[in-house]
Amino acid sequence: MAELETLINRYDRQELIQGWDQSKLTGCKAAIVGSDLMANFVATTAASLGFGSIEIFGKGRITKEHLSQYRHKEEHDYSEGFLYFEATEGDTKTSSIASIAKKMNSLVDIDGYCIDTTTKKNLDVMASPDIIFECTNDMASKIAVLEYAYERDIPVISLSASENTGKIGVYDPRKEFDDDQRRLYENLMFQEFDGQKQGPIVSQSISALAVDEARKYVMPIGNDEMLSDIVIHNLESSERFDDNHDIELKRSSLKDKTIIQIGAGALGNQTALGFILAGVGKLCIVDDDDIEETNLNRQLWFYDDVGKLKAEALCVKLARINPDVQLKPVLKRIGPDDEQAFAESDVDLIVETVDNNKTRALLNHFATKYKIPLMSGGTSPSSGQAMIYVPGKSACLDCQVNMDKMALDSYQPHSCIHAAEPSVITSNQVIGAFMLGETRTILDPASYGEPIHKVAKYVAGEDLRVKLLATEYTCSCHEDKEKVEGWMEKMGHLYKNEGGDKRWHRVNLVEGLRISSGV
Ligand SMILES: [Zn+2]
Structure with missing residues (x-):
C-alpha cells in the first residue's frame, strides 16, 4: 500500500496532462549508450519521467578527476558528467550514474554496465530494449548501435554534442526505409562530433529533447510525431537553432560573477x-x-x-x-x-x-x-x-x-x-x-x-x-x-x-x- 501511494503521488502532476498514460512509460525498457555528460542528463531525465527500466551501457571508471574534491579549481570540466559526487575511485561510470538516477526515482529499475559499445557483438548484452538512446561522441559506437537496432526494428534516438553545439535525430523503424529515411539514418552518425568533449548547456537541452522523443514513441499524446529531421542547438549561431557558426566563442571564466x-x-x-x-x-x-x-x-x-x-x-x-x-x-x-x-x-x-x-x-x-x-x-x-x-x-x-x-x-x-x-x-x-x-x-x-x-x-x-x-x-x-x-x-x-x-x-x-x- 505504501508503495502504491508513492506511485500515485510521484507522477501526480504529469498524469494531469490530458492523454498521459504512465503505465506505458512504466512498461518501457530503455537503453542508454554512453557514459559522458549526455548520458548523465538522459539518465536523470528518463528516470524522473518514470521509464520502468533503464540500463546504461558505456566505458570508463571513476578517476580522481571526476571527484569534486580533486577537481581543478578553474576548469570546471563536466564533459564526462556531474553525477559522481557519491562515487569512489575505480567505480564504473555507468554504475555511478545509475546509483544517483535510482535515488532520483526509486520506482525505476536502473543499472549500469561497463562495456565497450563499439562492436555489435558486445551489444547483445542489451537484450532487445524497447528504445535506445545513443549518447556518445563515438562514430564506431553510433554505427554499431544503429546496425544493432536496424536488424531488430528498435527505435534509436541519436544525440551528440561538442562544447557549444548539440544535435539530435531519430531512427523510427515504423517508417518505410526509403531514400529519405536512409539519408536521415546515415546522418545520425554525427561524424563531426567524433571524439569531442560534450558541452554542458547544449547537452542539457538536447538530452531533454531526446527523452521527450522517447516519450512520444512510447506514449504519444494527441498528434505527437517524432522528429523527422535533425534538430540542433548551436551557441555559435546568432540564431541559436541552425547550423551557422557566425559567432567565434572564446572560453572565459564566470567566477567573478x-x-x-x-x-x-x-x-x-x-x-x-x-x-x-x-x-x-x-x-x-x-x-x-x-x-x-x-x-x-x-x-x-x-x-x-x-x-x-x-x-x-x-x-x-x-x-x-x-x-x-x-x-x-x-x-x-x-x-x-x-x-x-x-x-x-x-x-x-x-x-x-x-x-x-x-x-x-x-x-x-x-x-x-x-x-x-x-x-x-x-x-x-x-x-x-x-x-x-x-x-x-x-x-x-x-x-x-x-x-x-x-x-x-x-x-x-x-x-x-x-x-x-x-x-x-x-x-x-x-x-x-x-x-x-x-x-x-x-x-x-x-x-x-x-x-x-x-x-x-x-x-x-x-x-x-x-x-x-x-x-x-x-x-x-x-x-x-x-x-x-x-x-x-x-x-x-x-x-x-x-x-x-x-x-x-x-x-x-x-x-x-x-x-x-x-x-
Ligand atoms: Zn520597457
Whole structure:
C-alpha cells in the first residue's frame, strides 16, 4: 500500500496532462549508450519521467578527476558528467550514474554496465530494449548501435554534442526505409562530433529533447510525431537553432560573477545546475517553498528532501557537485521590501524561474530601476518560453509582453485555493538550458556574443521544437523616471499582505544574504 501511494503521488502532476498514460512509460525498457555528460542528463531525465527500466551501457571508471574534491579549481570540466559526487575511485561510470538516477526515482529499475559499445557483438548484452538512446561522441559506437537496432526494428534516438553545439535525430523503424529515411539514418552518425568533449548547456537541452522523443514513441499524446529531421542547438549561431557558426566563442571564466535566482522549482533546478556546471562565482537562490512528494517528478535534486525547504536543499545538493561556487539560500518570498538588496548589491544578473506574473513584474521593476539584466523563464507541460532583458540593449518584460498588465489582471486578492497544475521535467530542461546559453552572453558578450533580442519559444509538437519570435527590440524604461518612480504606487497593492505566517517571509533580502552566508 505504501508503495502504491508513492506511485500515485510521484507522477501526480504529469498524469494531469490530458492523454498521459504512465503505465506505458512504466512498461518501457530503455537503453542508454554512453557514459559522458549526455548520458548523465538522459539518465536523470528518463528516470524522473518514470521509464520502468533503464540500463546504461558505456566505458570508463571513476578517476580522481571526476571527484569534486580533486577537481581543478578553474576548469570546471563536466564533459564526462556531474553525477559522481557519491562515487569512489575505480567505480564504473555507468554504475555511478545509475546509483544517483535510482535515488532520483526509486520506482525505476536502473543499472549500469561497463562495456565497450563499439562492436555489435558486445551489444547483445542489451537484450532487445524497447528504445535506445545513443549518447556518445563515438562514430564506431553510433554505427554499431544503429546496425544493432536496424536488424531488430528498435527505435534509436541519436544525440551528440561538442562544447557549444548539440544535435539530435531519430531512427523510427515504423517508417518505410526509403531514400529519405536512409539519408536521415546515415546522418545520425554525427561524424563531426567524433571524439569531442560534450558541452554542458547544449547537452542539457538536447538530452531533454531526446527523452521527450522517447516519450512520444512510447506514449504519444494527441498528434505527437517524432522528429523527422535533425534538430540542433548551436551557441555559435546568432540564431541559436541552425547550423551557422557566425559567432567565434572564446572560453572565459564566470567566477567573478554573481547571480541571484528567484525560484527553486522545476525550472530553477535546471538553471541552478547549469550555473554550477558553468562555475559562476556566487549564486543566491531565493525561495520560500518547501518540498512535496508531487514535486519529485520534475524537481530532480530533491529526491531525499521531502519536507525540507527548496532553496536550502538545492544549495546543499549543488555544493556537492561544485564546491567552488559560493551558494546562498535565502528562504523568503521576494517582495517590495527587498528593493534595497537590488539597489546596493553588485548582482550581475537576476534570473527568475517563478510561476507567477506578480513576481515577474516586481523583478522587472527592480531590473529597470537599477539597470540589472533580467532573464525570465516559464513553462507548461509541452511548451515554454524565455525572455531576456538587458537595460539599454533590449526591451524590458513589460514592453515585451505587457507584464505589468498581466500581473494586474491575474491578481485575485481573495483566492486561496490553487488547483494543481500539470507539469513535467522535459520542457523545464529545454527552457532552462536555453536560459543558460543566454546567461553567458549577458555576463560576458565579448567572449560569448550578444544575447538574443527575441523571445525563445519551445513547442514540443513543432517541427524544429524551438524557435525565436521577434519582439520589441529595445526600450528606454530604465531612463523613464516617471514610470520607474510611479511604479510602486500603481502596482504596490499586489504585494500587500504577502507572506502568511512563516517566519522567513519577513526576512529582508539584504539581511537574508548576510545571515545565510554559506550552506
Ligand atoms: Zn520597457
